[in-house]
Amino acid sequence: MPGSHALIRLGQRASQVLRKVWFASPSPHPDERLSVSLKLIACTVLVLFTAGCGPAVISDSAQFSQAPATIAPTPSPTTPSSEPVVMVSTQIVSTASASVPVSEPVAVIEAMPIPTPAGPPFSYHVIEEGENLSYISWLYDTPLEELVALNQLAGPDAIIQTGQSLRIPLRLEDTSPRHMLLPDSEVVYSPAYVGFNLQEFIESKGGYLVGYTEYVDGQILTGAEIVERVAQQFSVGPRLLLALLEHYGGWVTNPYPTAEAINRMLGPQNPRGSSLYLALGWTANRINAGYYGYKRDGFWVFSLADRQRVVTPEGLNAGTVGVQNILALHSNQETWTKELEPDGLLADYRALFGDPLAHSIEPLVPKSLVQPPLSLPWAKGKGFYITSGPHPAYADGSAWAAIDFGPPDVLGNCYYSAEPNTAAADGVIVVARHGAVELDLDGDGNIQTGWVLQYLHVVLDADRPVQVGQRVKAGDIIGYASCEGGLANSSHLHFSRRYNGEWMDAGSPVPMNLSGWVVQPTLAAYEGSLKNGSAVREACECWETEKNLIVNQ
Structure with a gap:
């Protein structure tokens, strides 16, 4: 809707006063924060009669869990509601003079909750040849019964396969700081970025990034185009990427960074430091790993540069966990703590963009969210094979938002399919572009808002390729399955969803439903099935009509 973003902004600004107080206290205790909030409200009411109401101050301040903590029963296929989900601010507090009448309270829209961990935090062990459960139990000093229960195995004699991943419980006492760093809407490429002119902002700062160019995917891209490309691909907020680029390399404001800053522009542990595109991609992926790992399991285990491990406390927002994770990878315990303080990364962020809460949109993903009706992404009467269940949407750090479909005419090789998606x-x-198409369902042309569908490994139609800004109808040709646009050993369609910039897990809490075929996840990436009534098709790197072929009826 044309006025929706203005209303959202109004709600953001009006809710800032309470939000600033809420995050001002270093204490995590909710009673103390409530007391501060009540004092602010009382102070506002008495502003005409007393003095001394001052502004509140905001408190400034690897990879382990991968699978869902618990698998909830997937609902039976139903026709999703076609009504649009309207995103509004969860709190509106008047900032006008006390003499202005207070408007009617606005109903609070609940955010999608962070799951409660089903047990202690865990890491993973990849089974090697010759290993069995008894050996792994001894190796990690973990009771055999605990391994069986955590991995939902049939029993202590269960057969395990070489290459299989097993969860290993961790016993950690150290936790990360509890204060908020950035709202979720700043960390993902969300509606908060609609209208943010990246090129204009970079040019206004006059740093090294202005004149930077790099050869990417067969073309020369500017620094601004590279940041935009990574933000789109990984769905990570460009303001956060720029703040990190300034924090570690000074690239945003310094026109003449040192040689070390040029070669390590995104931190000392970034293995892709010589290429801005690759280094930004690695950074975005590690941000996503913390963000979506926390959303999936209800906890995240940070692996610091000195090999120490720290677990998240309760009550953090996912965006803060994502930022903590990328900083942890470059720090030991002492330097990490300093990085999370007011004069760490947030000082560089504020110097560039001001108050991070000024861009907050809540809830980013409402608890009441439903998927709009979606059809199978191929022609009526045709069949594709489901070759992979839920797995990461873009690189290994993102949510398990994607499933894969293999075309019927290309089996086990990378020839382009002739069957359209x-x-x-x-x-x-x-x-x-070559290998990737994204479709915005709310029709506003913004990749950051509402539902967006991603088609990866597709080549465009040679005669009538789809173009940015083109409106399409359900059933129109998007492209053809191939191996283009990423790592692949067989032509397939990699299909995933986003909502307000956040990758939406294919299995839950809003299961992917395609023409009544509903995704059924498991504890392992790439496994799972699709179910439509009593019909079930299992994900398999095979082409078996009765096992994994799905025909679009």
Whole structure:
């Protein structure tokens, strides 16, 4: 809707006063924060009669869990509601003079909750040849019964396979700081970024990034284009990426950084330091790992540069966990703590962009969210094979938002398919390049807002390729399955969803539903099935009609 973003902004500004107080106290105790909030409200009411109400101050301040903590029963296939989900601010507090009448309270929209961990935090062990459960139990000094229960195995004699991953419980006492760093809407490429002119901002700062160019995917990209490309691909907020680039390398404001800052522009542990595109991608992926790992399991284990491990406390927002994770990878315990303080990364962020809460949109993903109706993304009467269940949408750090479909005419090789992949719903094309197409379903042409569908490993139609800004109808041709656009050993369609910039897990809490076929996840990436009534098709790197072929009826 044309006025929706203005209303959202109004709600953001009006809610800032309480939010600033809420995050001002270093104490995590909710009673203390409530007391501060009540004092502010009382102070506002008495502003005409007393003095001394001062402004509140905001408190400034690897990879282990991968699978869902618990698998909830997937609901039976139903026709999702077609009504749009409207995002509004969860709190509106008047900031006008006390003489202005207070408006009616606005109903609070609950955010999608962080799951409660089903047990202690865990890491993973990849089974090697010759290993069995008894050996792994001895190796990690973990009771055999605990391993069986944590991994939902049939029993202590269960058969395990070489290459299989097993959860290993961790016993950690150290926790990360409890204060908020950035809201979720700053960390993901969310509606908070609509209208943010990246090129203009970078040029206004006059740093090294202005003149930077790099050869990426067959073309020369500027520094601004590289940041935008990574933000789109990983769905990570460009303001956060720029703040990190300034924090570690000074690239945003310094026109003449040192040689070390040029070669290690995104931190000392970044293995892709010589390339801005690759270094930004690695950084975005590690931010996503913390963000979505925490959202999936209800906890995250940080692996610091000195090999120490620290677990999240309760009550953090996912965006803060994502930022903590990327900083942890470059720090030991002492330097990490300093990085999370007011004069750490947040000082550079504020110097560039001001108050991070000024861009907050809540809830980013409402608890009441439902998926709009989506059809199978190929032509009526045709069948594709489900070759992979839920797995990461983009690189290994993102949510398990994607499932894969193999075309019927290309089996086990990378020839381009002649069977088209089609639009699963009406929408507007917002990305169209070799190997990737993204379809915006709310029709506003912004990749950051509402539902967006991602088609990866697709090549565009040679005669009538879709173009950015083009409106398409459900069933229109998007492209053809191939191996282009990423690592692949067989032509397939990699299909995933985002909502307000956040990758939406294919299994839960809003299961992917395609023409009544609902995703059924498991504890392992790439496994799972699709179910439609009593019909079930299992994900398999095979082409078996009765096992994994799905025909679009």
